[in-house]
Amino acid sequence: MAGGAFVGLCFIASCASKGPAFEPLRIQRGAVVCEHPIATQVGLDILNAGGNAADAAVAVSFALAVVYPNAGNLGGGGFALVVEEGKSPTALDFREVAPADTDPKFYLDAQGQLVSKRSVRGPLSVGVPGSTAGMFALYKQHGSGNLVWSDLIEPARRLAAEGFGIDAHMAEDLLNPSVQACFNQAALDVFYPGGATLKEGELLVQKDLAKTLKAIAVQGPSAFYKGPIATAMLQVLAKEPLPDGGAAQGGVITAKDLEGYSVRWMKPLLGSFQGMELICMPPPSSGGLVILQALAVLEGLPQMAEAQVGQEDEFDGFVSENLLHWWIEALRRAFADRAEHMGDPDFHDVPVAQLLSPEWILERRVSIGSKADLSVGAWTPRPATESAETTHLSVVDIDGGAVSMTTTLNGSYGSGIMVEGAGFLLNNELDDFSIMAGVPNQFGLIGNEANAIEPGKRPLSSMSPVIVRDGDGAIRLVLGSPGGPRIITAVFQVLLRVLLLEQDLPDALAASRFHQQWRPETTWFEGAQGPGWDPALLERLRKRGHPIEVRDSRAGSVQAILIGPDGWPTASSDPRRGGAGGVQGKGIAQAARP
Numbered sequence: 001m002a003g004g005a006f007v008g009l010c011f012i013a014s015c016a017s018k019g020p021a022f023e024p025l026r027i028q029r030g031a032v033v034c035e036h037p038i039a040t041q042v043g044l045d046i047l048n049a050g051g052n053a054a055d056a057a058v059a060v061s062f063a064l065a066v067v068y069p070n071a072g073n074l075g076g077g078g079f080a081l082v083v084e085e086g087k088s089p090t091a092l093d094f095r096e097v098a099p100a101d102t103d104p105k106f107y108l109d110a111q112g113q114l115v116s117k118r119s120v121r122g123p124l125s126v127g128v129p130g131s132t133a134g135m136f137a138l139y140k141q142h143g144s145g146n147l148v149w150s151d152l153i154e155p156a157r158r159l160a161a162e163g164f165g166i167d168a169h170m171a172e173d174l175l176n177p178s179v180q181a182c183f184n185q186a187a188l189d190v191f192y193p194g195g196a197t198l199k200e201g202e203l204l205v206q207k208d209l210a211k212t213l214k215a216i217a218v219q220g221p222s223a224f225y226k227g228p229i230a231t232a233m234l235q236v237l238a239k240e241p242l243p244d245g246g247a248a249q250g251g252v253i254t255a256k257d258l259e260g261y262s263v264r265w266m267k268p269l270l271g272s273f274q275g276m277e278l279i280c281m282p283p284p285s286s287g288g289l290v291i292l293q294a295l296a297v298l299e300g301l302p303q304m305a306e307a308q309v310g311q312e313d314e315f316d317g318f319v320s321e322n323l324l325h326w327w328i329e330a331l332r333r334a335f336a337d338r339a340e341h342m343g344d345p346d347f348h349d350v351p352v353a354q355l356l357s358p359e360w361i362l363e364r365r366v367s368i369g370s371k372a373d374l375s376v377g378a379w380t381p382r383p384a385t386e387s388a389e390t391t392h393l394s395v396v397d398i399d400g401g402a403v404s405m406t407t408t409l410n411g412s413y414g415s416g417i418m419v420e421g422a423g424f425l426l427n428n429e430l431d432d433f434s435i436m437a438g439v440p441n442q443f444g445l446i447g448n449e450a451n452a453i454e455p456g457k458r459p460l461s462s463m464s465p466v467i468v469r470d471g472d473g474a475i476r477l478v479l480g481s482p483g484g485p486r487i488i489t490a491v492f493q494v495l496l497r498v499l500l501l502e503q504d505l506p507d508a509l510a511a512s513r514f515h516q517q518w519r520p521e522t523t524w525f526e527g528a529q530g531p532g533w534d535p536a537l538l539e540r541l542r543k544r545g546h547p548i549e550v551r552d553s554r555a556g557s558v559q560a561i562l563i564g565p566d567g568w569p570t571a572s573s574d575p576r577r578g579g580a581g582g583v584q585g586k587g588i589a590q591a592a593r594p
Helices: 037-048 053-067 131-142 149-162 168-174 177-182 185-191 207-219 227-239 255-259 287-299 321-341 358-366 486-500 505-510 535-543
Strands: 031-034 077-083 090-094 264-266 269-273 276-280 389-396 402-410 466-469 475-480 523-526 548-551 559-563 569-573 580-583
Touching: 031 037, 031 053, 031 559, 031 569, 037 053, 037 149, 037 389, 037 580, 053 077, 053 131, 053 149, 053 207, 053 389, 053 402, 077 131, 077 276, 077 466, 090 131, 131 149, 131 402, 149 207, 168 177, 227 255, 269 287, 269 486, 276 287, 287 321, 287 358, 287 486, 321 486, 321 535, 389 475, 389 559, 402 466, 402 475, 466 486, 475 486, 486 505, 505 559, 505 569, 535 548
Parallel strands: 523 548
Antiparallel strands: 031 389, 031 580, 077 090, 077 402, 090 264, 269 276, 276 466, 389 402, 466 475, 475 559, 559 569, 569 580
16 A cells, blocks of 8 residues: 555544543643754744744644754654644654665665765765745644744854854753864854864854745745755755765756745554554654554554553563563564565555554564564565554644654654755755665664665654543643654654653653664664663573663654643653653753763
8 A cells, every 4th residue: 555545543442432522621721842942932932923833833843843853853864744623644754765866776886885974974975955835834734823034044053143042952052072073064054153162051053054935934934945955955955065075076956946846735544452542643753654654563452452551560660571572573673664565656566454453463462572583574475365763853832633743854853964044954864765775874773675766755753742532532642752763762662652651741751761673673762862771681581582782872752742630731751862842831851060
């Protein structure tokens, strides 16, 4: 089944049914959460000015392009889910696109071997950006009508023109030699003015970016995809060298690629878990499929029903050895299917219905034994009998609307190429393709023909925006995360902790995480971040055959809003980074320091 198809998953659990007639849950206040408190305040200001969730999401996204440049962007792309009361949910794909002149040979050396640097840094790593077109489409299709387009951009323009004091997280980033090494001269001039590294609290002024934002505010997205800004993009790509010192290639994006970019409105994937409806992105996002498949496998296990809230486990009070084993194995199976079958539905027939069919879910479920199974493979057709660097924001409004949106440059600061005179960084999104079948990308993900690089194609993504509604259609949870493939596992674990184990949202976000993506076989667990995992628990998992690695790195940064039974929202930002949540009339929470 092609992407964009609506797939009901009532077989996962009994679909929540309407109870006695009563007023559905009403949201008492709007709320915003994202990875920078300044951008969160921008979103609250838009809500207070009469904007809705879509208006606020657009304004927050533009603000993040200024205050969170390692992931917020004009030169990248992303996905958004939109819910409005009384209407069917919609999904917006504004993912980057491979240029029309793309050729896999560009990424090979004279001997035909993959040169991995070319898809990560330099002009060949850049896909046609979609963020500006995506924000305009979101505004036009779902905006409140109370605010005009320029109102949503003005806060970002002002921040770029007047500057803002950088936080400890950005200051720490800029001290990293690998960050400085990835930048072209235009970016170095912005982030290292006069050759000096900006320190916490020092003002970051981005005059060129302010001019670009003003042009977009006045002219709309055509200012970005045509005219001087588009010309500046093409010029900087034409003169950028290849990162491996190979023969000068330049970029392959053309004026026609930029002018021809378009967003896609799609039907989201729908599923259910613990009596709640899950609204997820369809392909080319893999996150929705992987999460729905893994949750479907788990919900049918009798042991999952036995998980009792507050029951003291010998390790952390919530997640037992058995639960962890099942969670890992469910993810291992779903990621195997991701590697083989998921890609851009315009180029590859993604077997959505088959991967979520009761027969395949049952087969996956019964295949989980008491030991780790490292040999699992992907779904194969039956004869005739079966068919990096990202950032996330979540918004709800008092009218029952919600937006869950993830945008990306791919790697931190994308390609490192800033467009001279325009002030924004370009993505390195083409590394998300399977440049060569079976060869891992920068995130260790393996892909096959479904995600092969082709002209005009959108690369497979792990971005996983999710909106959860109850049986009466009321919004209960809005969430998503950055982090490459760790997006999927981070969102998956927070969903399980909140919906199954009923942990408080801040505790569910702060809890230590693991990551399993099929290949490599090892499951890695957070070490330094969060409370950490009990070594005795990990040793028990090793005895079950799980290869385990403990890392001092973080697994995602979930930005979530939970609506309580009284209608009051809790907006929580993952303490792994410096984001913050805010609720109308209640202010913004203090951001975590590194």
